[in-house]
Amino acid sequence: MIDAIQLISIAILGSGLVYCFLLLGQNFSSNRLAVARESAELQHLNALTGELIERQRVKKEIEEGAWNGFRKFRVSKKQIEAKDQCSFYLTPHDGRPVPPFAPGQFLTFRLDIPDQKKPVIRCYSLSDCSRPDHYRVTIKRVPPPRDTDYPPGLSSNFFHDSIEEGQILDVRAPGGHFFLDTTRSTPVVLIGGGIGLTPVLSMVNHIVETGSKRETWFFYGVQNGEDHAMKEHLQKIDEEHENINICVVYSRPRDGEDVEGRDYKYKGRVGADLFREVLPSNNYDYYFCGPPPMMNSLFEGLREWDVPEDNIHYEAFGPATVSKKKDADKATEKAPTSVSDAAEKIVVNFAKAGKEVAWDPDVGSLLDLAEDNDISIDSGCRAGNCGTCETAIKSGDVDYLSDPGEMPDAGSCLACVAVPKGPITLDA
Ligand SMILES: Cc1cc2nc3c(=O)[nH]c(=O)nc-3n(C[C@H](O)[C@H](O)[C@H](O)COP(=O)(O)OP(=O)(O)OC[C@H]3O[C@@H](n4cnc5c(N)ncnc54)[C@H](O)[C@@H]3O)c2cc1C
Known part of the structure; x- marks a missing residue:
């Protein structure tokens, strides 16, 4: 016969054992969780390292192939x-x-x-x-x-x-710095307006040619069929690649000639409103190039849709307001005392022209300031890449609105993307 004390002892022992098993189980599952987390982190680290190595390899290959002049x-x-x-x-x-x-x-x-x-x-x-x-x-x-x-x-x-x-x-x-990060396979939205098609066409062609399965949305905005370049090429990509969605948008289709569903997919303008309708989420890297009004509204629209600034990449052909404004804001953040606070005190001395001009950050770059004051500085791309506007600095220093493609020689600046850090004398 089991007496009451034995019964209580058995109950205590039993519940102790159950508790131990529970603890062990919990430990086991939390250990499994920790192991799983660590292995996910390790995988993520491996992927990042892989991306970095690949990025270095691509960079080296491009640099080695480049020629001077x-x-x-x-x-x-x-x-x-x-x-x-x-x-x-x-x-x-x-x-x-x-x-x-x-x-x-x-x-x-x-x-x-x-x-x-x-x-x-x-x-x-x-x-x-x-x-x-x-x-x-x-x-x-x-x-x-x-x-x-x-x-x-x-x-x-x-x-x-x-x-x-x-x-x-x-x-x-x-x-140039505007290019697709080909070491990643995260989803992208590529957007070209008018002739701004060219760099994003290069990107989608790369995705096609490498057989990448990267989810890709390609928006191309033109007025109508007359301006629609590469029509058959883009249609073929749309038909043959499940991961790539080509969306051609006409703002003013021609009556009787341009047919929705055949020549173009959407009527209207390429912008965040259309993306909200068409894209499954906002979680993409966006690359765009087009006329200034489209670029401005795209940038603002994407930010309003909570797309992080780091996911927005763009290029303007020539001096577009979007790049100047955003980059000027960046420069102001970088050097508050040199560019904005002290702006009134900054004097730019164009030594050859014999002119002293007060710096105005709204003007844009030192090249813009020179041109506004009838001072001639040769220029080409106006994007800090071709080197034509390289100008010697006699005294003072500059900041850059956007990183030059290639840094100029020490003691010189690329006037098309340079702003003064303080009083400066240029050999121009
Ligand atoms: C990075 C980058 C990539 C680019 N990629 C492409 C591309 O793929 N395809 C493409 O087509 N373009 C592209 N461009 C634009 C291209 O570089 C040229 O800016 C464009 O072709 C215009 O150059 P242009 O010499 O024909 O015109 P410009 O001679 O520079 O004239 C530009 C405009 O100014 C007008 N103009 C002339 N004289 C005056 C005056 N005195 N006052 C006011 N206005 C005047 C002209 O009538 C014209 O409308 C790109 C630009 C950059 C920076």
Whole structure:
């Protein structure tokens, strides 16, 4: 017979054992959780290390292939893509290999245009991904602004009217900081407005050519079918690649000619309102290039939709307000005493011109300040890459609105993206 004391002892022992088992179980599962967490962290670290190594490899490959100064390329093919848009295929004249580049980068051209006192320098984005034997750029003819007597765009019209197959052009190596991070496979939204298509076309072509399964949304905004470049190419990508969604948007489709669902997917404008409707979430990296109004509204719209600034990447062709404003804000944050607080006291001395001018941060860059005051500084890309505006600094120092593609020599600055840190004397 089991007496009461034995019964109580058994109960205590039993519950102790149960408690121990529970504790062991809990420990076991929390250990398993900790192990799982550690292995996930390890995997994440491995992936990050892999990305870093790959990024270094790609960077090295691009740097090794780059050439200094200008190299001669032959125009091997000229092809009309849409109204006033023409592609130029470029093959190295020396027969040596074509170095790779990052999708989104551009080439800088030096053109000898008749009746111009000096060579004209212009940048054009590479509109295809890296190919072993040629580069391709796509150029839009730029008309004069409405109701003015200004001459039409110098370089773009020269390309359209005077550059033919077989001609030789001087080209600098691919450059620029606006490119797709190809070491990652996170989802992306690529957006091109008008001729701003070119760098993002290079990006989507890269995704296609590498067989990447990266989720990709590609928005291309034009007025109507007349401006719609690369139509068949983009349709083919849409049909053949499940991970890539091509969304062509017409703002003013032509009656009776442009058919929704056949020629374009959406009527309206490319912007955050459309993304909210179409995209499953806001959780993407966004890359965009287009006319200034589109870029401004895209940037603001994405920020309002809580897209972190780090996920927004863009490039403006030429001096666009969005880049200047945002970058000027950045520079102000970086050096509050030198740029904004002390702005009234900063004097820029243009030594050769013999002019002293008060610095105004709203003007943009030192090049803009010089031009506003009829002081001549040669310029090309106006994006800190071609080096044409390199100007010696006699005294003082500068900050940069955006990082130059290549740092100028010590004691010089790239005036198109430079702002003064304090009183400064330039050799201009
Ligand atoms: C990084 C980068 C990438 C680019 N990629 C591409 C690309 O892929 N494709 C592309 O087509 N473009 C691209 N561009 C733009 C390109 O570099 C040129 O800016 C564009 O072709 C216009 O150059 P242009 O010489 O034809 O015109 P410009 O001669 O520079 O003239 C520009 C405008 O100013 C007007 N103008 C002329 N004289 C005056 C005056 N005195 N006062 C006021 N206005 C005047 C002209 O009529 C014209 O409307 C890119 C630019 C950059 C910075």
